[in-house]
């Protein structure tokens with residue numbers, strides 16, 4: 001098997017290269033993201049490996065099909081960026097890594113919340129400059145607060161356990177509640193009404209696109225803190241900004257952003273940012289943004305690489321892969 005590996009970062013290469021070599025998959029690593037113009041890089045390859053912001057749309061799939069590419073291997077869990085139905089209709093299999101470390105993402109969600117709440121990022125900068133003033137650094141106890149968890153799959157459940165460790169009251173919503181679990185399920189409306197903190201852990205689908213919007217923001221508790229480590233477009237970012245400016249929303253912890261593909265994972269520090277919503281969100285004192293890094297732990301990277309290689313080998317040997325997206 002010959003593989004074109006797109007959107008390669010040094011940390012990907014470090015983990016993937018030895019595994020791919022050992023498995024006999026000949027790999028060409030490209031820094032560029034997959035797009036119609038760069039599809040030529042996949043010519044002569046049987047498979048492509050892509051990440052969260054590689055937009056694998058119909059045009060890209062048509063070109064991949066022309067090059068006789070047989071597999072699109074996502075090295076992530078979410079697959080909203082791949083038109084998998086169209087790929088399947090062209091005879092191209094799509095595989096993903098459904099689970100690699102729910103702990104990595106859930107722990108990052110809590111790290112974001114506590115950084116924002118206890119203003120650790122500000123304190124760090126102050127003390128490095130020998131400014132030991134505490135003015136403006138007041139946070140709140142998590143103990144006794146109500147957290148609403150939307151999506152109680154692998155990551156949502158770990159996040160619930162972490163919140164319980166803090167002595168928080170947990171309310172949860174899932175379109176498909178886990179039967180027989182001890183999760184305290186309620187309606188979305190109840191979560192919006194009662195929660196001091198709301199954390200999103202459901203996938204991005206047609207149904208969940210902008211599920212948090214102007215209408216819902218009007219119904220949340222004053223001062224609610226929003227955490228999104230799932231997919232940016234679950235939240236209407238313009239509406240979130242308005243909610244923050246009107247003081248209705250008390251804070252936002254964002255690892256993902258609707259229009260992140262243009263910016264995240266790259267050093268844009270020397271550029272003028274054209275996305276006013278992103279610029280204004282980042283400029284708010286009660287917003288913290290990380291660059292879709294919740295997955296980034298050694299354990300998660302190792303599991304992602306191992307499962308991706310297993311997925312590719314299964315397809316290469318004509319077997320079914322349990323991780324196929326159909």
Ligand code: NAD
Nearest residue numbers: 078151152153154155174175176201202203229230294295
């Ligand atoms: P999962 O499939 O285990 O759980 C998702 C849960 O969402 C399921 O319980 C499902 O029933 C529920 N759900 C589906 N539709 C829903 C709806 N309309 N409303 C409410 N709940 C709904 O997935 P997971 O592994 O827990 O991952 C959750 C999300 O986290 C993924 O979809 C992915 O987009 C995101 N993610 C982000 C990162 C990161 O680095 N920031 C890393 C991994 C995953």
